[in-house]
Amino acid sequence: MNRKSLMKLWGMPLLFVVLLIGCSDEETGSDDGNTSGDNPYNISIMTTAHTPEPPTDDSPALQALEEYTNTDLDITFVPNSNYEERFNITLASGELPHILLAADKSPSFIGAVEDGAFWDLTDYVGEYENLSQMNDIVVNNSSIDGKIYGIYRARPLGRMAVTIRQDWLNNLNLETPETIDDFYNVLKAFSEDDPDGNGQDDTTGMIVSEYDGPWDIMQTWFGVPNKWGEDEEGNLQPHFMTDEYREALDFFKKLYDEELVNEDFAVMDSGKWHDAFIDGKAGVIVDVADAAARNRNKMVESDPSMEDAVDVFGAVEGPNGLFNLPTTGYSGLFAISKTAVKTEEELKKVLEFLDKLNTEEGQTLATNGVEGLHYEIEDGEYVMTTDQEKLYEFQDLNQLLMFIPEDRFLVEKQTELDMKEKEVIAANEDIAVANPAEPLISEVYSQRGQQLDNIIKDARIKYIVGQIDEQGLDEAETLWKTSGGDEYIEEINKLYEEIQ
Amino acid sequence: MHKMHNTPAGRVFDVFNHLFLLLIAIGTFIPFVYVIAGSFATEAELARRAFFLIPENITLDAYKYIFSTNTFIRSIGVSIFVTIAGTIVSLALSLTMAYPLSRKGLTGRTLLLNLVIFTMVFNGGMIPTYMIVKSLGLLDSLWALILPVAINPFYLIIIKSFFQNMPDELEEAAKIDGCSEIGIFWRIILPLSKPVIATFTLFYAVFYWNDFFNALLYISDSSKWPVQLLLQQLVMIANVDFGNMDTLLSEPPEESLKMAVIVVATIPILVFYPFLQKHFAKGVLLGSVKG
Amino acid sequence: MANLKTEQSVKVHTLPINKMTLWERLKKDRFLYVLLLPGIIYFALFKYLPMWGTLMAFKDYSPFLGFWASDWVGLEHFKNFFSNPDFFRLLRNTLILALYDIVFFFPAPIILSLLINEIRITIYKRSIQTFVYVPHFMSWVIIASISYVFLTTSGGVINEVVSFFTGKEISFLSSPEWFRPVIIGQVIWKETGWGTVIFLAALASVSPEQYEAAIVDGAGRFRRMWHVTLPALKSTIIILLILRLGNFLDQGFQQIYLMTNSLNREVADVFDTYVYFMGITQGAFSYSAAVGLFKAVVGIILIYGTNYFAKKIGEEGLF
Known part of the structure; x- marks a missing residue:
């Protein structure tokens, strides 16, 4: 606002009644085209x-x-x-x-x-x-x-990807992981083998915050469906009822028990999530591809030699193949x-x-x-x-902008890492696991969805930190079913049939 | 305030009280010092050190960014206008309404008080209020940030009870002196209510200064955005859920920027307080009755 | 003077109030009604005209269709709310947190005001006042972030101290039993200083003579606080308490939302966070209007109940 219009406002009488009668300039937005x-x-x-x-x-x-x-x-x-x-x-x-x-x-x-x-x-x-x-x-x-x-x-x-300290891999003579086992070995080495060579045991393999996206991304590597998957008979079933889901949870639990992820992840302020990576205390972050360059740039700010310290890759191969969790796009x-x-x-x-x-x-x-x-x-x-x-x-x-079918604008000179991010994103599209139920609008979910989701999410975190065991997971599943989950499954399958 | 003889026990109390309050003051103020320090720190330092009061490397980048255009200054101007005009309107309406409601003999008083109390717990919500504002033609006017929230019923009730606690003799005495009702309100009640007026000046001013939600609903013209909405724009981008992919189009602002934003939004209203403080301490009330 | 005053006031009120006709009474106070008018217009226009919004609780409100075209659903939203399997957990969590708030937070500004009032060095007093009111301006996002830094079991300052003395760490942020103390602690830290403002204004009305009289009577520091200062605050305290009870079931949504995680959710879910999440998946309007109406009814009962009680024990109350 310029000074003139400010003056005008000041000049307006402060009397309430006057105001109500005065100043009513109607919106002149009507346009017949x-x-x-x-x-x-x-x-x-x-x-x-x-x-x-x-x-x-x-x-x-x-x-x-x-x-x-x-x-x-x-x-x-x-x-x-x-x-x-x-x-x-x-x-x-x-x-x-x-x-x-x-x-x-x-x-x-x-x-x-x-x-x-x-x-x-x-x-x-x-x-x-x-x-x-x-x-x-x-x-x-x-x-x-x-x-x-x-x-x-x-x-x-294909935005979901893994950011990793390339220089740590080099120090330890390790390759970029390709399978879940490699991934585990890298985390183990990052935690225990002094990857930064400072002689102190002050590093963690991976850093996770209370935002639980990384677990969603990693469980997909095991072949867990994206929210819903088809069972043998072609019916949709929720992702957590699959065997792969339990397999993934056991893996997560192992990571936690062996202290390959930060011990306080369940309560960590998500605003501070990437700090430990930037600070050189953790070597892996499972998040979005563009986080790689963003973190690298912050590291370079204080230490210019970090220019090539960060790398990014899409996913690692699980027992059932190579999968990546996509965004909604x-x-x-x-x-x-x-x-x-x-x-x-x-x-x-x-x-x-x-x-x-x-x-x-x-x-x-x-x-x-x-x-x-x-x-x-x-x-x-x-x-x-x-x-x-x-x-x-x-x-x-x-x-x-809608960017359909693709990005067609000008971009600034790209660094190697920027280009790598783009490659990863493109490659991820080929291994994306789509959610077959995404277009379906469920009545049950609209009423109970948040509670249903929380039952499963909370059980997963509690299992990882050891507050509940296999039996606890079963109980959570039963609770989910009786809290409206059974109706939800039924409704989704009905809707799914309708659009087939 | 009250000079008086001190017993040994009183002196011991004084020492502990002073120390205790000093500790409290430090405890409440230190986190703000951290925010100030953080606003001058580099990203790398903020990532490395969890908490500090003096940054190792001082950088003004965050402030340079905030002040790089006149947008910020302009929005401060909008906020100052809304705060001053809003506080005047609110005080005028609240004081004039509270005074009659404090007079016990007034016909219809209980009904009105009940109606006011009812609005403290029941309200129509966002959409109906928007419709009213729209039909009054207040959209995109700064008055839309003031009029719909001009009287806070809580404050009204508290002001009323302050008025009510004034000794009745005051009014009786004024009537003897030939004061009209308007004279009593203007010459007796208001001057004696300085601490109350100072308090609610502060409350209303802080409310108007901090409000961004009404601007979000009623103001489309970004040149009329108050500073809190502007800062919200700067800060919220960093707090988007990770599922929200629009961080891709706009880099999240740096941590230091978030802190600088808090500093520049808080300092103006903070320095306002000491100016009001001196009005809190005037124990004039009973003395004036005697005189 | 006292005698003169009584004679005069008899003249002013030639008739006892209750003997006057309505018109005479209105006419006598006409100036007061003029003063009331702007306020009444405000309440009519901005508070009562939009009041139809509360009826959304009985409809299936769709903003696009508008109020009248949306379907009436009667008590369906209330039935859904009360029959929700989580209802009692939500009620319990909300009530306990609200009680904690009244018991632990509500007295804090009163105590702090009394202590500040005892300081006689003006500059020291004002500085303390200014410092303690700063946290009111910090956002919950920042407070949550700072709380994490101090309380985490991975190197949080407070836990370092705790483990130095006890050899054990405390999971302040993840254990359900610590959730409520942490929440109330944050509120006390943030709002106590701000809360003193109103009490210090009330204390301004205490005349020095009252203290002097107390000293003449031989009252020590604590007795003066107890017999002079505190009574001066009494009516303000009661009004604030009654008003606070009107919003008994309201909790700071943002704060609780930020401090909730998978490990403490069972005690952290309250009505306000529940309504927020329902809004995300269900479209907030009618359902949250129903929950709002429920909270309002509880609030109004508490207001009138405590007001009645206050009057019973001889206090002024709200009206």
């Missing part, structure tokens, strides 16, 4: 913001994007941290924008879909050059009972509202716009901004501006 060929087409959008200052109408990058797509965009950027509240309020207000980002398949989004708030896009996307090339796994994950109600914003499916869905987009003709205009955002030029404008202003190409390399004001002019525009 001029459908004539050449004029820019009005599109209102609500999406997330990650920066403190999202682009405004004066942003040259936004203007260039509008020109390129021949649209007049009215974007509402909502802070990502509490997007869900604004999403619900927008639904309740009755004034939906043309394009509304649903952060995930939340109950209120699904409810609104069931109440007919959004267009079913299943039969339309095939007509567009980029949108027709959506990834099948991600389409399946993001669909609601098999139908497409929103264009997903793609994120890497998307972050949010662009749904098109029926109240703002009334006709099929308008719908096609909006889809055309979304399609165009996926082209190389669209992605570049929204990710990199305008050449000469926000970036330069020097010796064939992309160099981003360092002026924070300029960065804010385009940074949040990437929240409009």
